[in-house]
Amino acid sequence: MKTNKVVIIGSGPAGYTAAIYAARANLSPVLFEGFMSGGSPGGQLMTTTDVENYPGFPDGVMGPVLMDLFRRQAERFGTKIFSEDVEWVDLSRRPFLVHGASREVEAHALIIATGATAKRLDIEGAGDGEFWQKGVSACAVCDGAAPIFRNKALFVIGGGDSAVEEAIFLTKYASRVYIVHRRDELRASKIMAERALKHPKIEILWNSAIDKVMGDQIVGSVLLKNLQNGSSKEMEAGGVFFAIGHQPNTAFLNGQIATNEVGYITVEAGSSRTSVTGVFACGDVQDPTYRQAITAAGSGCMAALDAERWLSEEGIE
Numbered sequence: 001m002k003t004n005k006v007v008i009i010g011s012g013p014a015g016y017t018a019a020i021y022a023a024r025a026n027l028s029p030v031l032f033e034g035f036m037s038g039g040s041p042g043g044q045l046m047t048t049t050d051v052e053n054y055p056g057f058p059d060g061v062m063g064p065v066l067m068d069l070f071r072r073q074a075e076r077f078g079t080k081i082f083s084e085d086v087e088w089v090d091l092s093r094r095p096f097l098v099h100g101a102s103r104e105v106e107a108h109a110l111i112i113a114t115g116a117t118a119k120r121l122d123i124e125g126a127g128d129g130e131f132w133q134k135g136v137s138a139c140a141v142c143d144g145a146a147p148i149f150r151n152k153a154l155f156v157i158g159g160g161d162s163a164v165e166e167a168i169f170l171t172k173y174a175s176r177v178y179i180v181h182r183r184d185e186l187r188a189s190k191i192m193a194e195r196a197l198k199h200p201k202i203e204i205l206w207n208s209a210i211d212k213v214m215g216d217q218i219v220g221s222v223l224l225k226n227l228q229n230g231s232s233k234e235m236e237a238g239g240v241f242f243a244i245g246h247q248p249n250t251a252f253l254n255g256q257i258a259t260n261e262v263g264y265i266t267v268e269a270g271s272s273r274t275s276v277t278g279v280f281a282c283g284d285v286q287d288p289t290y291r292q293a294i295t296a297a298g299s300g301c302m303a304a305l306d307a308e309r310w311l312s313e314e315g316i317e
């Protein structure tokens with residue numbers, strides 16, 4: 001079995017950036033781009049249209065086009081890409097063992113860039129092929145500024161800090177923002193809850209759930225259900241945003257690396273070093289805060305540089 005200096009798992013902005021840097025440092029990286037687990041090859045941006053906030057593209061760029069450019073740049077410097085999932089890894093041995101769907105490889109250093117998946121609810125009309133990405137989103141910072149949301153009533157589903165943050169962000173564009181919450185009290189911290197309650201553009205719809213998303217080409221209204229008395233009413237809507245958390249894609253690690261209480265890989269502050277020496281993490285899988293393409297790419301660069309320095313300290317050139 002071939003032992004590689006660096007194996008990268010994941011092909012979003014973080015994984016490809018790590019690959020570009022590792023390849024240019026002559027580390028001959030191998031990258032598992034994924035197939036079914038945790039999204040698709042190319043990562044989350046493959047599921048979106050215009051990316052308006054990635055620097056270098058003043059007119060915006062389509063998500064899949066951007067990811068194709070990342071991939072080509074990684075390949076140009078010699079990254080070897082395997083189009084399959086990693087099913088498990090063994091971090092108890094050196095070199096590490098990486099078990100893919102159809103092959104096993106060894107790695108002196110491992111970079112984990114498997115992203116996080118936004119949680120969504122199974123609401124009629126909100127799914128793929130329905131109004132998902134046609135007014136239904138899971139990222140206000142990514143999509144909120146799009147013209148379809150301007151001066152419209154927007155609905156944020158959730159009750160934690162991120163729901164409040166997303167709602168406050170959307171007030172810049174919306175005519176009104178409704179936070180739809182199943183209970184009669186927010187889970188958000190006291191200070192965030194107060195900001196939501198005091199905000200003149202935000203209204204909290206307590207004990208409520210969206211039963212159905214409706215519209216023509218894009219979202220036009222929602223069917224709102226009162227969970228206390230069972231009544232329903234239709235409300236005009238320009239958009240629906242899920243803000244119910246993310247699931248970091250770490251199942252294949254089988255608990256071998258430390259994570260926080262909701263599953264994000266923990267890294268040493270200011271670095272990409274994980275709890276296992278020689279294993280580095282970058283992108284959304286270790287980032288509960290920013291979760292943007294540019295921050296994922298930046299941390300991918302950090303992971304490759306950290307891996308390169310560690311390999312050199314270990315005398316693995």
Ligand SMILES: Cc1cc2nc3c(=O)[nH]c(=O)nc-3n(C[C@H](O)[C@H](O)[C@H](O)COP(=O)(O)OP(=O)(O)OC[C@H]3O[C@@H](n4cnc5c(N)ncnc54)[C@H](O)[C@@H]3O)c2cc1C
Pocket residue numbers: 009010011012013014015032033034035037038039040041042043044045047048050051052053054084085086087113114115116118138139142143249252282283284285291292293294296
């Ligand atoms: C609909 C949508 C729109 C967005 N719009 C924007 C935007 O406009 N601007 C912006 O900055 N950000 C946007 N984001 C956020 C952005 O996409 C993410 O922050 C970014 O993609 C994170 O990059 P990443 O490399 O960490 O992970 P991801 O992009 O999630 O990539 C993870 C990769 O890991 C692979 N993988 C997972 N598990 C395995 C496994 N077991 N084996 C092998 N491979 C595996 C996946 O196949 C995938 O290739 C958007 C997100 C979504 C969902």
